Amino acid sequence: MRERLPHEKGFHVSWDQIHRDGRALAWRLDGKGPDNGSWRAVVGITRGGLVPAMIVSRELDIRVVDTISVKSYNHQAQTQPQVIKAPQADLMGDGTGILVVDDLVDSGKTLELVRRLYPKAHFATVYAKPSGKPMVDTYITEVSQDTWIFFPWDMALQYVEPYRGRD
Numbered sequence: 001m002r003e004r005l006p007h008e009k010g011f012h013v014s015w016d017q018i019h020r021d022g023r024a025l026a027w028r029l030d031g032k033g034p035d036n037g038s039w040r041a042v043v044g045i046t047r048g049g050l051v052p053a054m055i056v057s058r059e060l061d062i063r064v065v066d067t068i069s070v071k072s073y074n075h076q077a078q079t080q081p082q083v084i085k086a087p088q089a090d091l092m093g094d095g096t097g098i099l100v101v102d103d104l105v106d107s108g109k110t111l112e113l114v115r116r117l118y119p120k121a122h123f124a125t126v127y128a129k130p131s132g133k134p135m136v137d138t139y140i141t142e143v144s145q146d147t148w149i150f151f152p153w154d155m156a157l158q159y160v161e162p163y164r165g166r167d
Ligand SMILES: O=P(O)(O)OC[C@H]1O[C@H](OP(=O)(O)OP(=O)(O)O)[C@H](O)[C@@H]1O
Pocket: 045, 046, 047, 048, 049, 070, 071, 072, 073, 074, 081, 102, 103, 104, 105, 106, 107, 108, 109, 110, 111, 132
């Protein structure tokens, strides 16, 4: 099995769970945009933010959806975050009315970078760890810093030994 240290715990999220939590995020954001409660666009931070961005944009009927590509990790090793692809500049402005969506905030470095580019945007993630919380405006579930979140797109169903058959 691939090394998971220094993360003590694993939080395994199913497709059903990310769908429910993504919907909960959308409902929390509903009517909170700056223009009579509405949002101009959803911007997903690729790649992990794309599934929640799709769910939020579907729930809130937002048809303008763009992406920003920020690479922060090589597997579980953190590297300096880099913007690989930016969203359409005339859509973004200073970020007013834009919902930036990601799957999670961990150290907060990814959102810190995107916030610097679009300071007036609203930053929303499905999951949050304590170090990154100051960078996020809205999130659904907090997990401890020593938890690694496994998303359904990184997992597969597999056989497990019965409890009494394990070492
Ligand atoms: O708060 P931080 O410590 O910056 O970490 C959070 C970011 O790290 C992961 O993305 P990653 O860079 O691994 O790329 P991916 O979404 O393509 O998997 C995750 O999807 C968040 O975007």
